[in-house]
Amino acid sequence: MPIDLRFDADETALFTDLYELTVSAVFFDRQMNDTAAFEMRMRRMPPNRGFMIAAGAERLLEALEEYRFDTAAMEYLASLALFKPAFLDYLANFRFTGAVRAMPEGTLFFPGEPILEICAPLIEGQLLETLVLNQIGFASVAATKAARCAIAAGGRRLVDFGPRRAQGVDAAMIAARSSYIGGFAGSSNVLAGRRYGIPVFGTMSHSMVMACERERDAFEAFAANFPKLSTLIVDTYDTIRGVENAAAVGARLREANVKLAAVRLDSGELGDLATRARRILDHAGLGDTAIFASGNLDEYRIAELLAARAPIDAFGIGTALAVSDDAPSADFTYKLVEYAGKPRVKLSSGKISVPGRKQVFRMTGADEKFAADLIGAIDETPSGVARMQRPAPAISLPLLEPRMEAGRRIAPRASAQAVSEARERAASELKKLDGRYLALRRPAEYPVKQTSAVNAMVISEKVRAETRQE
């Protein structure tokens, strides 16, 4: 019996918009299947964002290696009575044979920059559109949200508590993975721990306090079973009395040379409660017991609490991270930029695309800070692009790297390694981004320019597009 909640590898190909298939059927019929380049980029920044973090590419590429229409998928497609037998045969044998260039996961990116390029026979690039946008889009949105929370927390430990609030299982997995890339210490999501090697964290539940006759019984039982994980939740009834009960348990533990790890505040005025809890714990000689806060937290609220000097040592972030609540989506597009060796452009109002295959170059100044990005043509070189800059950058680096060739990943890594590399890259890049782009509200706009080669392409394609409507 099929399980709705499941998403099998062999269902990946059917996860597409119908028009990808109908348009592909026309291409097939007209034998339009020359090499095409499709680019994913973000049109504009989501609100209050000064940077974005690329994520999701390795997960996507792994899936592309297994991309196929299985028997059940083919039966369904045939049942729609839309497609000719020859096209259905083509799909039944479909494999992705193209090349992918992408910014490595953890790379900072900005509006207008291609972050991933699929170069493949037209139909292959077309069919992938939905999956590419779906996977890279939210992964990048979530990694960015996590990095913003990490910036606000200024080095304090952050844990993803989002699985219950995420928009489905895949979203929770992506949020856990992306939050680790963005600088979180780990996740409560056990499956994400297994798949991605992310550290898993947990405290204790209100239900445990409620199921026990006395709050203190629950605290003692939990601390006895999990001395290293002994974060006691103190707000099931009255928070301050809960802290007092936790402190009493902590004092008893200390006699046995066991440290009470933390108390967790999950409701009420967290700043005020943290101050009072700190006093109670210190008074009980539990100066090394941490205060963990959760409950409708996001980067803005964390910043407020810390600005008010709330003595909070770690934060659990649920909803705000899991759905990126102030910016649950970003305006990503996946556009044809070249077909059969010729550049292509779209001129829709407010949605103009930039034709031609490209490279993104990042200029770093002598101060080791990122100075600007330049979007160049694919055949431009880092040094060539850098020579045109005033002041001259110390370093000019191309950001799009070959990640897949002929449908196979280049240097594939295990999930855990890919995630850990991405995390390191994000941390290192964030250090090189000037503070004015890191601001949580109204950040400055990082400079992204196009080379004259790209500008010339735009102008000539706009002219050519006129003739396409004749």
Add this chain to the structure above:
Amino acid sequence: MPIDLRFDADETALFTDLYELTVSAVFFDRQMNDTAAFEMRMRRMPPNRGFMIAAGAERLLEALEEYRFDTAAMEYLASLALFKPAFLDYLANFRFTGAVRAMPEGTLFFPGEPILEICAPLIEGQLLETLVLNQIGFASVAATKAARCAIAAGGRRLVDFGPRRAQGVDAAMIAARSSYIGGFAGSSNVLAGRRYGIPVFGTMSHSMVMACERERDAFEAFAANFPKLSTLIVDTYDTIRGVENAAAVGARLREANVKLAAVRLDSGELGDLATRARRILDHAGLGDTAIFASGNLDEYRIAELLAARAPIDAFGIGTALAVSDDAPSADFTYKLVEYAGKPRVKLSSGKISVPGRKQVFRMTGADEKFAADLIGAIDETPSGVARMQRPAPAISLPLLEPRMEAGRRIAPRASAQAVSEARERAASELKKLDGRYLALRRPAEYPVKQTSAVNAMVISEKVRAETRQE
């Protein structure tokens, strides 16, 4: 090789917060595994909502039947070095043996009402918390968003175009399923079409227009291949010239007795463009060619366009539906309400729970409109509850129905049938809800009260909770 994107049935159990497992380990150790009742309810309405639509239960229940920790899961849990062998053995043999009562999918619900109850040994109910909230939460949020769009569209056809914007694959599947329940005509999501029997729709892509040398070639090719699906996208370059090209193709098709289905506007001032497009099409004798609009639409924008009499016949809704952008989550909780036959309560600031097992009764007046809901104790009867109401309702119906017993679904249905029944139920219930609760902005608050039996329980448990902190 494992595929990250995949979500296997045997991974369902590992999709949980770590604390569900640690707390369960303590319960196991203390032999605390009497029957517990956990309730899922929504604390407060998301912004601008006057009603919510329950969705996701059948998908969840299907998964619960298969809920188990497989070998790989057990290996990972053992590797954490947190759990004792006896508890790991227990997990290795874990099956859900409990009962579930739920509001049928498609039922309207309001804050404070239990929409699903798990009644099972304590550990079983505990472990399911994360999955239950994750699945029912977003499914209900998305069904509600869809219904709001349908209300705004006033009978015009709506199609889910969200897969590329959704937060992962599962979110896209849930959004497609929930949008159909909420009144959409179908989805572009082909996998959702196969799984749920939802009608699939598609237009044509910008890339096809861009890949062809001339726009008109693309229109002719598409219409020739898919005469019944001939919705031509007209905004790749200049929209009005695109409409003129589409009209020219439509006129030629008509000579062959083929109707041009629609033109699709996807950018710019949709209202103005629709008016001009309508004029061009009518002038070309294509009065029966529809105008399909998409591009950053939601219920508010649809209402504005139609209030301004934009001649739009159908809408494609992407981002706003897929992520429910103005309310991407709702404040759902899953709380222990009874353990070992005794009611339980949580008193956290702003997050007080209501103890005891319950039933929700919906009162319908003589005008066949819903008058109010009453949250009663589980042993109260519809007639008993109705007798206490002034004015007396014509009908009093219990909303929570037994859906699972001893870990097996009661009267399981095929996916497609479950979805179609839910869709009918939502449509029928929305007709019975007064217009003031359907308003898209600042709707009235539907009356939900508690019976005196429930009120008495709250008071006595608050008192008892005092003693629990001693």
